[in-house]
Amino acid sequence: MRLTWPDNKKFAFTIVDDTDMSTVFNTKPVYDLLLNLGIRTTKTVWIYPSRDKFTGGCLSDNDYMTFILWLRDNDFEIAFHGAGSGDFKRQEIILSLEIFNQIIGYYPKLHVNHANNLDGIYWGQKRFSLPLKIIYKLLFLNGLKFSGENIDSSYFWGDICKHHVKYIRNRIYTNINTLKYDPYMPYKEVEKELYSNYWFSSSDGYDVNTFCSLMKTEDIDRLSEEGGCCIAYTHFGSGFVDEYGKLSQKFKENIEYLSSKNAWFAPASEILDYMLENKGSDEYLSALNSFKMDAIWFVERVYRKLFMKE
Ligand SMILES: [Zn+2]
Structure with missing residues (x-):
């Protein structure tokens, strides 16, 4: 799909920042730069403090909320x-969305499942189409039963x-042009x-090194x-800012170069809304296209899991 972008922009660019490990100290310098360069993006948040090995701020923390x-x-x-x-169950999740709305002033339009949280929606092997989901389950038998979409859970x-x-993230590719690997997004899946x-x-721009090599x-x-x-x-909590609060020079150079381009910089939901409005094709992803996209993603993902210990 070749789209025409608003205001004669040549391409569209956004970032979805996973909140793992993010603190005001290690993340704000990244956003100071993005704001200075007019690059507006999407930041995910947690509402409650972590209950497992993951660290990172949340809306219950005053300083982080102010940020x-x-x-x-x-x-x-x-x-x-x-x-x-x-571990967060239904009642807390519902309450957390209400708190999100009270603090932010709107309900989240975009969601990304987190790591091993059992409330993951269509997560784990359910991310893949058949037969890849079976192979994935056999390869990574971690016993986790993600069940955000299971009414009995x-x-x-x-x-x-x-x-x-409105939007949930699923597939991940290693190429900068997401649209080239997924020309159908955003779509529904039956x-x-x-x-x-x-x-x-x-x-995939997982941490500062992966991000800089993607960009x-x-x-x-x-x-x-x-x-x-x-x-x-x-x-952004993963290595973009060092222990002294200094932003990665390589990241700064890459982003400054990006900002010099005639690109449409907008938060992810805004770009997805635009793509949805201008979509000529069916809003459902076909089984064949789903399999084709999964096959490429699957190979990339298994490779990274096995050899890069992601
Ligand atoms: Zn996460």
């Missing part, structure tokens, strides 16, 4: 990463998710329709030539 409200006031999108990291919140959340709305893909100047040039769209998925 998130500053982002909101500067037109960054605030999105959901679950109630928190660890104490982790069920699919009905609330369907009501509030198998997941009961408790979700639209799905989208992302490009080399030649990659940015190619993205521009292809008129594509990059939805970079990253953890």
